[in-house]
Amino acid sequence: MLENSSTIQKRSLVMSKSTSRWRQLWAALGQGFLFSVTSLSTLTVFFIFYFIAKDAFPFFKLEGFKEFFTSTHWYPSGHPAEFGAMSIFFGTGLVTLGAVVVAVPLGVAAAVCLSDVLPFNVRQIVKPVIEILAAIPSVAYGFFALVVFAPLLQNNGGAVLSIGAWLILAPILALLVVVLSDLIADRCPDAARKVVRWGCGLALGAAALTGMILLGNHLRGIEIISGANALNVSIILGIMALPTVVSVSEDALQACGRELREGSYALGATRAETIVKTVLPASVSGILAAVILGVMRAIGETMVVWMASGNAARIPEPWFNMLQPVRTLTATIAGDMGEADHVTGSARFHVLFAMAFCLLTFSFVMNLASEAIVRRSRKKLGK
Amino acid sequence: MKKAILSIALMAAVAVTAVAEETIVIDGSTTVGPIAKAFAEYFMAENPDVNITVSESGSGNGAKSLVNAVCDVAAMSRPMKDNEFLAAAEKGIQPVAHVVALDGLPILVHPKNPVANLTIDQIRKIYTGEITNWKEVGGPDMEIVVITRDTNSGTYETFEKLIMSKQRISDKAEYVGSNGAIRQRVQSTPAAIGYAGLGFVDKTVKAITVNGVYPSAATVRTGEYAIARPLFMYTNGYPKLGSAVYQFVTLYLTEDGQEMVEEIGFIPVTSY
Numbered sequence: 001m002l003e004n005s006s007t008i009q010k011r012s013l014v015m016s017k018s019t020s021r022w023r024q025l026w027a028a029l030g031q032g033f034l035f036s037v038t039s040l041s042t043l044t045v046f047f048i049f050y051f052i053a054k055d056a057f058p059f060f061k062l063e064g065f066k067e068f069f070t071s072t073h074w075y076p077s078g079h080p081a082e083f084g085a086m087s088i089f090f091g092t093g094l095v096t097l098g099a100v101v102v103a104v105p106l107g108v109a110a111a112v113c114l115s116d117v118l119p120f121n122v123r124q125i126v127k128p129v130i131e132i133l134a135a136i137p138s139v140a141y142g143f144f145a146l147v148v149f150a151p152l153l154q155n156n157g158g159a160v161l162s163i164g165a166w167l168i169l170a171p172i173l174a175l176l177v178v179v180l181s182d183l184i185a186d187r188c189p190d191a192a193r194k195v196v197r198w199g200c201g202l203a204l205g206a207a208a209l210t211g212m213i214l215l216g217n218h219l220r221g222i223e224i225i226s227g228a229n230a231l232n233v234s235i236i237l238g239i240m241a242l243p244t245v246v247s248v249s250e251d252a253l254q255a256c257g258r259e260l261r262e263g264s265y266a267l268g269a270t271r272a273e274t275i276v277k278t279v280l281p282a283s284v285s286g287i288l289a290a291v292i293l294g295v296m297r298a299i300g301e302t303m304v305v306w307m308a309s310g311n312a313a314r315i316p317e318p319w320f321n322m323l324q325p326v327r328t329l330t331a332t333i334a335g336d337m338g339e340a341d342h343v344t345g346s347a348r349f350h351v352l353f354a355m356a357f358c359l360l361t362f363s364f365v366m367n368l369a370s371e372a373i374v375r376r377s378r379k380k381l382g383k
Numbered sequence: 384m385k386k387a388i389l390s391i392a393l394m395a396a397v398a399v400t401a402v403a404e405e406t407i408v409i410d411g412s413t414t415v416g417p418i419a420k421a422f423a424e425y426f427m428a429e430n431p432d433v434n435i436t437v438s439e440s441g442s443g444n445g446a447k448s449l450v451n452a453v454c455d456v457a458a459m460s461r462p463m464k465d466n467e468f469l470a471a472a473e474k475g476i477q478p479v480a481h482v483v484a485l486d487g488l489p490i491l492v493h494p495k496n497p498v499a500n501l502t503i504d505q506i507r508k509i510y511t512g513e514i515t516n517w518k519e520v521g522g523p524d525m526e527i528v529v530i531t532r533d534t535n536s537g538t539y540e541t542f543e544k545l546i547m548s549k550q551r552i553s554d555k556a557e558y559v560g561s562n563g564a565i566r567q568r569v570q571s572t573p574a575a576i577g578y579a580g581l582g583f584v585d586k587t588v589k590a591i592t593v594n595g596v597y598p599s600a601a602t603v604r605t606g607e608y609a610i611a612r613p614l615f616m617y618t619n620g621y622p623k624l625g626s627a628v629y630q631f632v633t634l635y636l637t638e639d640g641q642e643m644v645e646e647i648g649f650i651p652v653t654s655y
C-alpha cells in the first residue's frame with residue numbers, strides 16, 4: 001500500500017495532472033469494488049446467522065428450552081410430538097470424540113514424520129497424497145462406510161477391533177516401555193545401568209505383551225450385531241478429518257523454524273529429543289488449532305453420519321458403547337427437513353433450525369478459539 | 384476453437400428450449416419415482432416437444448412443491464395430509480389424486496434367517512422394542528436389528544399407520560434414507576428386519592409372509608396382504624383434457640403404462 005502511493009507520487013512528477021487523477025480514480029474504483037466483494041462474504045456470515053436465528057427462536061417460544069436440552073424423547077412426527085434432542089447432542093459429541101481419537105494421534109504423528117523425519121523429496125509426494133483424502137466427496141465416504149465397512153464390522157467385528165487395538169496400542173506401549181526402562185536405568189549406578197535397562201525393558205515388554213494379548217482376545221470375542229454404529233462413523237470421520245489435522249499441524253511444525261532445531265542439535269540433542277522436547281512444545285498451539293479444525297470437520301459432516309450411523313435417537317448403554325447406533329444433529333437436520341412443513345411453520349420445522357443454530361454457535365466459538373490460539377502462537381514465536 | 388464449440392452448444396441449447404413447447408415438472412416420493420421416470424422416458428419418446436423433469440425428494444417435499452406451485456405433478460406414496468390440503472387451499476391450489484399403481488410393503492429379513500412368517504402383532508412388538516430377540520418369534524438366538532425408513536418418507540408413514548396403530552417405534556431402531564439403503568442393510572445384516580416397496584424385493588433379501596399371506600400382486604390387489612397402499616400422483620385441479628399433463632397422468636391406464644408399472648415391480652390398477 002505504502003509502496004503504491006509512493007510510486008504514484010513519483011510518477012505524478014512526470015505525468016500530467018489529469019492522467020494522475022484518472023489513475024487515482026481507477027485505483028479508488030478498484031479498491032471500492034474489492035472492498036464490496038470482501039464485505040459481501042462477511043455479510044453472508046451475518047445473514048446466515050440472522051436467518052437461522054430467525055427460524056430457530058420460534059421453536060423456543062413454542063416449546064421452551066427444557067424439553068429440547070434435557071429430554072431424550074425424539075418423536076417429531078408423533079401425536080403429540082416430542083422434541084427431546086439431548087440424545088442427538090450426545091450422538092454428535094460421541095462421534096466427534098471418536099473421530100478426534102482416531103484423527104489426532106495419527107494426524108500429529110504423520111505431521112511430525114512429514115516435517116522432521118522423512119527426506120524432502122519423499123515428503124513432496126506424501127503430503128499431496130494425504131491431502132487427496134480431503135478431495136474425496138463425503139458421499140463416497142458414506143457409501144464406503146455403509147457398503148464395505150458396516151458388513152466388515154458385522155462379519156469380522158472382533159478381529160477388526162483387536163487388530164485396531166494392536167495398531168493403536170502397540171507403538172504407544174513400545175514407546176512407554178523404552179522410556180520407562182530408560183528412566184529407571186538412569187537412577188541406577190553406572191555399572192549396573194546397562195543390565196537394569198535391559199532387564200526392565202524385557203520385564204515391562206513382556207507385561208505389555210501379555211496385556212495386549214489378553215485385550216486382543218477379549219476384543220476378538222465381541223460380536224457386533226449392527227455395523228451402522230458410532231464406531232463405524234467415528235473411524236470414517238477420523239479419516240476425513242485427517243488431512244486437515246496433518247496439513248495444519250505440519251504447517252505449525254514447519255513454522256517454528258530451522259533456528260530452533262539447529263539450536264537444539266547444537267546443544268547435543270538427538271533428533272528424537274529435538275522433536276519431543278523442542279519442536280512439539282514450540283508448536284503445541286498450532287497443533288491445538290489443527291485439532292480444533294479437525295473437530296469442526298467431523299462435527300459438521302452430514303452425509304456419512306446420515307448413511308452409516310444408524311440414526312437411532314438414543315444414548316447408548318453404557319454411554320461410551322461405540323457399537324450402538326447414534327443420531328447426530330447434522331443427520332437429523334438433513335433427514336427430517338422434507339416432512340417438516342415449511343408452509344405451516346410448525347415446531348417440527350423450527351426445531352431443525354434450533355439445532356442448526358446450536359451447531360453454528362458451537363462452530364463459531366470453536367473457530368474464534370482456534371484463531372486466538374494461532375495468533376497467540378505466532379506472537380510467542382515472535383512472528 | 385473452444386469458443387466456437389461453446390457458441391454452437393449455446394445455440395443448440397437455445398434451439399432445444401425453443402422447440403420444447405411444454406415442460407412438466409415432477410417432484411416427490413422416491414417410491415413413486417421409478418414409475419414417474421419410466422413414464423417420463425416413454426412420454427418424451429412419444430412426444431419430443433414435451434420436456435419432463437423428475438426429482439425425487441420424498442412425498443412431503445412433493446406436496447410442498449405442488450402447494451408452492453413449483454411442480455406440475457407431485458408423486459406421493461401416501462395421501463395428502465389435512466394440513467397440506469389446508470396449505471394448498473390457502474394458496475388457491477386444488478390437489479387432485481390419481482392412483483397410478485398399488486404397492487405392498489414386504490417385511491424383509493436376511494435370506495439366512497429361518498423365520499418365515501410374522502403376525503402384524505409380532506411385527507408391531509418388534510418395532511416397539513417389546514420383542515428384542517429372534518428366538519421369541521421362532522428364530523435363532525440373535526438380537527434383532529430393527530431398521531426403518533426415515534420419518535421423511537411416505538413408506539414410513541404407511542408402515543406407521545398400518546402396523547404401529549399409534550404406538551411408538553423403539554428408539555433403538557435404525558433409520559435409513561431410502562428403500563435401496565434398507566435392502567442394503569438387510570442383505571448385509573443377518574439379524575436385521577426392515578420393510579421396503581414391493582419393487583425392491585430381490586434374491587438378496589427374503590420377504591416373509593405376514594399373517595400367513597405372501598406379498599404379491601394378487602394378494603395385494605385382493606386386499607389379503609395387509610400392508611399395502613395406493614401410490615399417487617397429485618395435480619393442481621384435474622388437468623385440462625388433452626393437455627400434456629393430462630396425457631401423462633393417465634398413462635397408467637394404457638396397456639404400455641400397465642406394462643411399465645409391472646416391470647418396475649409395482650401392481651398396476653388395470654389388467655389388460
